[in-house]
Amino acid sequence: MxxxxxxxxxxxxxxxxxxxxxxxxxxxxxxxxxxxxxxxxxxxxxxxxxxxxxxxxxxxxxxxxxxxxxxxxxxxxxxxxxxxxxxxxxxxxxxxxxxxxxxxxxxxxxxxxxxxxxxxxxxxxxxxxxxxxxxxxxxxTKEQFQNNQFSYTGSDNHTHITLFEDNFIVSESTYEAAFVYLIRQNNELSIHEEVHTLGIFxxxxxxxxxxxxxxxxxxxxxxxxxxxxxxxxxxxxxxxxxxxxxxxxxxx
Structure with a gap:
């Protein structure tokens, strides 16, 4: 973790x-x-x-x-x-x-x-x-799951965040959740990405x-x-x- x-x-x-x-x-x-x-x-x-x-x-x-x-x-x-x-x-x-x-x-x-x-x-x-x-x-459940893409945003006085998430089936029992964060703090941009493997049954x-x-x-x-x-x-x-x-x- x-x-x-x-x-x-x-x-x-x-x-x-x-x-x-x-x-x-x-x-x-x-x-x-x-x-x-x-x-x-x-x-x-x-x-x-x-x-x-x-x-x-x-x-x-x-x-x-x-x-x-x-x-x-x-x-x-x-x-x-x-x-x-x-x-x-x-x-x-x-x-x-x-x-x-x-x-x-x-x-x-x-x-x-x-x-x-x-x-x-x-x-x-x-x-x-x-x-x-x-x-x-x-x-x-496996029967209801489908590939999807999501977008989330949030901000306060000094920070603005956009998160993109892509869910994609990669095997009979797993899918990948790929995350890309765009974080602007005091007008300075940083980009973070990560891929997690999750289960579907x-x-x-x-x-x-x-x-x-x-x-x-x-x-x-x-x-x-x-x-x-x-x-x-x-x-x-x-x-x-x-x-x-x-x-x-x-x-x-």
């Missing part, structure tokens, strides 16, 4: 991400968690928390603990949300020795580019989940992984989060996988 996007350039997240977008997302997730959980949802574990954009609003509803691997993102998250407990660790293997009413992964599961790592992440999440609690993961694989982890699964469509940033005529449909951990007295 030595990517500059999530370390040296982590500070750009606050300028490029609209708070109202996070609020819209979080309101949906809160509604769905309360709908599907079979217990009161008070304490939430956020795996792959990034710069804490979602946590700005999750913390209005829950006690939040965030986990991420990137020092730069965690530094930004701690500045934005000083009341949230942040921990540097890997979502595949973290062990906090406590359980939560819900575990959420709204923006980072795609970085597991091997299905075995997705399986490990789901099991780690379940290991931190109380009976009747929910695991919520936002992903795109069929919905049946997601369903199977949730079921084998002991979760009753429901799938919600999420289709309009990135429409305003798309450069092409495509769309960017996402699936919200919500798994409820069965109570001990429930039969199969």
């Amino acid at each position: 030595n990517w500059q996007v999530y370390n040296e350039l982590a500070w750009t997240d606050a300028l490029l991400s609209a708070a109202e977008d996070y609020q819209y997302e979080v309101n949906l997730y809160v509604e769905w968690l309360k709908q599907h959980a079979k217990r009161s949802v008070d304490n939430v574990l956020h795996l792959g928390c990034g710069a804490g954009g979602h946590d700005q609003f999750l913390k209005q509803f829950f006690n939040v603990t965030g986990v991420d691997l990137s020092d730069g993102m965690l530094k930004e998250a701690e500045k934005t949300n000083p009341e949230v407990a942040y921990i540097k660790d890997d979502m595949r293997t973290v062990n906090l020795s406590r359980k939560f009413d819900a575990v959420v992964i709204p923006d980072s599961i795609m970085y597991q580019s091997e299905i075995e790592d997705v399986e490990r992440t789901i099991q780690t999440a379940v290991d931190h989940l109380l009976q009747g609690g929910c695991l919520l993961i936002v992903t795109h 069929p919905e049946k694989d997601w369903q199977q992984l949730f079921h084998q982890a002991g979760l009753e699964v429901s799938v919600k469509p999420l289709t309009d989060l990135y429409e305003s940033y798309l450069l092409n005529d495509g769309d960017y449909p996402l699936s919200v996988m919500i798994g409820t951990l069965k109570a001990n007295n429930e039969s199969e």
